[in-house]
Amino acid sequence: MKTETPRKSSAKNLALTGALIAVLAVAAFTALRGGDSPALRADTGNSAGKPSGAVAILAGGCFWCTEAVFEKLDGVGEVISGYTGGRTKNPSYAQVGGGGTGHTEAVQIHYDPAVISYRALLHAFWREIDPTDRRGQFVDRGSMYRPAIFYHNENEKKLALASRDALQASGRFDKPIVVEIEPAQTFYRAEEYHQDYYKTHPYRYKIYRHGSGRDQFLARVWGDELHAPYSEETDDAPADAGAQLQDPEAARYAKPEEAQIKSRLNALQYRVTQQDATEPPFRNEYWDNKKAGIYVDVVSGEPLFSSTDKYRSGTGWPSFTKPIEPRFLVQKTDYKLIYPRTEVRSKYGDSHLGHVFKDGPAPTGLRYCINSASLRFIAAAQLEQSGYGEYRHLFD
Numbered sequence: 172m173k174t175e176t177p178r179k180s181s182a183k184n185l186a187l188t189g190a191l192i193a194v195l196a197v198a199a200f201t202a203l204r205g206g207d208s209p210a211l212r213a214d215t216g217n218s219a220g221k222p223s224g225a226v227a228i229l230a231g232g233c234f235w236c237t238e239a240v241f242e243k244l245d246g247v248g249e250v251i252s253g254y255t256g257g258r259t260k261n262p263s264y265a266q267v268g269g270g271g272t273g274h275t276e277a278v279q280i281h282y283d284p285a286v287i288s289y290r291a292l293l294h295a296f297w298r299e300i301d302p303t304d305r306r307g308q309f310v311d312r313g314s315m316y317r318p319a320i321f322y323h324n325e326n327e328k329k330l331a332l333a334s335r336d337a338l339q340a341s342g343r344f345d346k347p348i349v350v351e352i353e354p355a356q357t358f359y360r361a362e363e364y365h366q367d368y369y370k371t372h373p374y375r376y377k378i379y380r381h382g383s384g385r386d387q388f389l390a391r392v393w394g395d396e397l398h399a400p401y402s403e404e405t406d407d408a409p410a411d412a413g414a415q416l417q418d419p420e421a422a423r424y425a426k427p428e429e430a431q432i433k434s435r436l437n438a439l440q441y442r443v444t445q446q447d448a449t450e451p452p453f454r455n456e457y458w459d460n461k462k463a464g465i466y467v468d469v470v471s472g473e474p475l476f477s478s479t480d481k482y483r484s485g486t487g488w489p490s491f492t493k494p495i496e497p498r499f500l501v502q503k504t505d506y507k508l509i510y511p512r513t514e515v516r517s518k519y520g521d522s523h524l525g526h527v528f529k530d531g532p533a534p535t536g537l538r539y540c541i542n543s544a545s546l547r548f549i550a551a552a553q554l555e556q557s558g559y560g561e562y563r564h565l566f567d
Contacts, residue, residue, distance in 0.1 A: 225281075225282055228279050228280070228321040230275045230276060230321070233379075235376060236299070237277075237278045237296075238367070238368070241278060241280050244282075246283045246287030250278050250279070251279040252366055253277060253279060255277045255321060256277070256356055259271075259273070262274055270315055273314070275314065277358065279556070289326075290334065293331060294334075298393060305350075309383045309384045318351070323355045323423065323472065324427065324471070324472070325427050325431070328352065335352065426470065440544045443544040449525075449542065453487035454487075455488065456546075459483070460481075463566050465548075466541075466546040468524075469545055473499045474559060476489075477495050477565050480493050482532060486540060490538050490541070491541065492532060492535045492537055492538070493539070495565075500515055500517065500524075501515070501516045502515055503516065512528075515539060515541070525539065
């Protein structure tokens, strides 16, 4: 009996030692992520430069890793690490890490659709994550690391669903694919310390990535196909996606389905944009708004007008001398009154916006009289994180 006691004690000590090593390893990976250590944190930055083109938002666990992968793809101009999908405004890394804000770490990808398609981004996304794990990714656990695809319009939603279904049908994974596909929400840029981490801290990044188990998992699941080039011809996509891929703006600002429009808009917004109604003057949201920013179609998100071209016309409706991009407007002759008027609608959303008259101030002599209910205002300081960074120069 006595001779067996030391062996049991020794075995127990070995087990405890192994557990301790595992705990310390996870703690070390967490420390590399930055935690709350002031020495590893930088001030929160909101400037994302001036990215342009289309925007995609994808969440695949640690944003250090996903940022590094997408920035290396041809056609991708900039990838921003940040937080989305939660409730708290302007959350910090510590708040998100605490799990109480509802956000997940994500990347905002600014890309040129003429070079790389949204489907190609999804192709790379699936090869960077464990799509069967909704409770986190690899060593990083919790809802703040949950994988998700955040779509901006119905076309992106269709492509994401088709891509997910194709992966499930492939039989590559024994478990269900549980990646969430949900509407895009406000994207908050993470602290500057986290941006381009794989470039600014290459040694720490390599230690973290290897220790997380991500690469080992991906190699085991995908094998030689992990780095297989993407082919549009072999990809599964909705039958109507081809035409929209030929027009990147049509994909970016596609009109949602009727049920989704009704769920997003309030009663007045729906009547104005979908049934050509007119809201009351002086009793609407933006007629007297003096803040700097742009106004986009409340339905499709098309950029329409800028505060730099807004003026007080005395009519009680938001008035502008010109649109930001004339190509996003369609003009039609309106005979609803005794005399003909020129109606203004959005190109892709086909939303009724208002009318344009030839009694405006210089330099155009035009007055675009627009319903507030047709618009969504984006403050100048929020343009980058809202996906409209190409218009930041209007306020510099």
